Amino acid sequence: MLDPLPQNQWSRRKADHLHYRAGYGGTPEEREAFYQLGRRSGVAAAVDSLMNPEENWNDYPFPDWTNSAALLKAKAAEIGILEFTVWYLNHLRTARPVTGKMIKFFVDHFPIDWGTLGNKTQKHYYLFKHIQYIRSEAVGNFRQLVIDISRSEGMIKMLDLEESKVNSVNENFGRELLELFTLGVDGGYTEEEVQVAAAAFTGYKVRNYRSAAADGNYPFAFYIFNNHVDSSSKRFFVSQSSAANLTGGNQGDQAIDILTSRSACARHLSWKLWRYFVSPEPDSALLDALAVQLKDVHDYNLKPFLRELFLSEEFYAEGNIGRQVRDPLEYVLGTNSALDAPELPPLVLFRALERMGFLVMFPPSIQGWPEPEGAGNEWLSTGAMMFRLNFPGVWSHKNSTLFDDEFTNAEVGNYPGIDYDMLAPYELRAKQNFNLLLQKLNHRLLPFHELRGSQKRLLFDRYSSIFDSFGDTEAVKDLLRLIMALPEYQLQ
């Protein structure tokens, strides 16, 4: 179980699988170089190249306008969320691929909803702050991350932690901490534990900007208001042999220590990570093995755990390859990197994600965005799917009629567009070279699926007729448009 993939089994297909799941894929040249790295220097070197060197987050500063309440307030709501989105996606795009993917994972694991974060001045700031908490431990230590998240101002607002005080406990955070963040819904706890956990987090507050700064703290910062803290001793998991005490101060942190020490927590997180990176339903034995590695071997240090995951034979099982629906971010970032295309204008990106069912920082529920399990096929709701069938037209034809508002459509018009000469070299465009051209585009855009014979014939007919009437460039555009609209294009 979890043995490393033997070096002699490394192949281009497996390299692509790793490249797409641990990152967002790339151009054929980048994928080939990645394969060669693994061939020459070992699979571990290829995995490591996706994780190292670690980022210096100082290179991703908050925009200036987050530095004062007045400037925050001055930002119109929509502009604020747009600029936040650009900033957030910049992490995913430019951080080491595994780090970026883990940030995306934790934004989903610890979802906060822009709409619930209080007034306009505060809520934008909380979004930035929340990403800051997440990125600092995204491939760091999960236990520390849970502790940080319990202090994330956005999460405190989101789950009513501010309203929770001794003798008047709001259980919202306590419940989600157990059910979603650590143990999982079947994680072996009772209502009693929910109440104890909730009481352990009493007194968590966010400084209001009107009363801030005198002590040197930035407005809106987390603090503990002692008068609201329930500091009485509590028995956690009292009915179980593993009962433990919460005493004195810092009971919230103690509770997180106890929760993460339980194997249910390691199992829950392992399951979610496997589902996120590999496949929806790992078998029980594999989950057990993953949980042991995560907690007992690596003490929740995510980087060595993920390294092991990406090296494992199980990760590369043929049944896991090319069988994951790309989420909207993977779809957009993956397409851009496969086409080596200029970044999409922010408004186009934001609206496109919205049309695909991913409203940035508006999770549909406290469970986060849909997962590839159960309702997970929601990524491909009908409207979203139709949008994915049409959106390739932005890249191929700069189609500026897809959106409902003229501003976004105008932005499409300003998009520099893709490099057809690079994507379809001139020497391959003659009709007699069609098979070679198609092979090249198939390899670039559908690394895991071979076009069917009937599709190749249909595409040739189209290419041929457009070639004759409108010339080779127009024929190439249609080809790109159609290949990127195929159902297979939704998979990685």
Added chain:
Amino acid sequence: MKRSVWGATACWTLPVFIENTLFQLDARAASVPTVGGEGPILVILQLGGGNDSLNTVIPYTNATYQNNRPNIRITSGLNALGKADMLQGSAGSIVQQDLALHPELTYLHQLWEEGSLAIINGIGYPNPNLSHFTSFDFWHTAEPNGPVRDGWLGRYFDHQCSGCAPTTALEMAESQSLALYSKSASDASIAIQNPHGFTWRDLENTDRDILLEGLYRKLVGLDHPVDFGIDTVDEVLSYVQRTSHTAMFSAKSVQTALESTYQSFPLHSGWSSEIDGLEAEFFNAAALINGGLDTSIYYLHQGGYDTHNSQVGANNDRHANLLTEANRSIRAFTEEMKAQGKWDRVLLFTFSEFGRKVIENGSFGTDHGAAASLFVTGGAVKPGFYGQFPDLNDRIKNHSLKHNIDFRRVYRTVLEKWLQVPASAMNDIFPSQPTNFDILPFV
């Protein structure tokens, strides 16, 4: 991989696919009233943010109401409804209380006078949650305080709608509400924000006049004589392939309905000249109904009801503005349905994730509360008050109202009495205890 994960249910896209025989593909489908083109239509209007019910259906003569809302109470210009049952005291005795609709709800008042408006007071669920998010989850799953797995309409599809057309339910939104999440038959509902944009697009910025659409349909196997485009081995692949079929197929249904409606639509002149927001959602629903789309559930949204501040005031009358838009939109839609002789086929109900507190806050607004009132209207509605107006002095969760009608009774009633879902299916649709919700006789 579980069968349910990717769904083996979308049998209508299998190679035998022929549009006219959709409903013959599954024996059960014959009993399913999904033919929105002729059958009953359910319109759900979700009011997001927590509508201040006490300033919507107003106990204007009640001293507690008046005293607790010195700045935001509404006591004049009202649309009187007459007396309704109100709970009073811990023994639960019932008194009569004058109620009235908010001054802006003139059309709802007209419906009341006509005898086609039901008002259900005291609606809610046990142990109310005051988070927008969680409370909406509860309304959507119909499993208050339970796990969030799927939606109540999703379970209806799962258990009663195998073989249904993908346009059985249509939500006017970018992504699907949890209420429509199903475990297997996701193809029974579509979510689109704007039906006019829901179509294959490709001629823009080209000099061509031949759509790629026909070619694309062949590429994915929809119209191809031998390659049906559904993989028989890889169920993930076959899932995305079926999804592309669903999109192409339902887009065609929607566009066909829109095209056929343009000849005669709108009949009624009550629509605004510039239609947007909620009115646009109603307009699009009316257009699709008129065009004969086979949709039996339309799911619409109006947001902005989270009136923590300025809900009443000379400069920013937030709540009144929202109700004005709702009233105007419902009026235009209803008049359109009446003009087309379709009003008897429509049942519309409104809901919000919660009501608001009895007391006003310091910002001319109200904070999150619990029990509320809910409207049901339609040509076949039995009018009147249902449930009891909550005792304004009997409060829970810091000045919130207690419910006496579980919202799942409304759900069950519309499923069983309007959409003709058999009673035997209710245990599947409401799987958690308690399951046996009594019908409310408003249909």
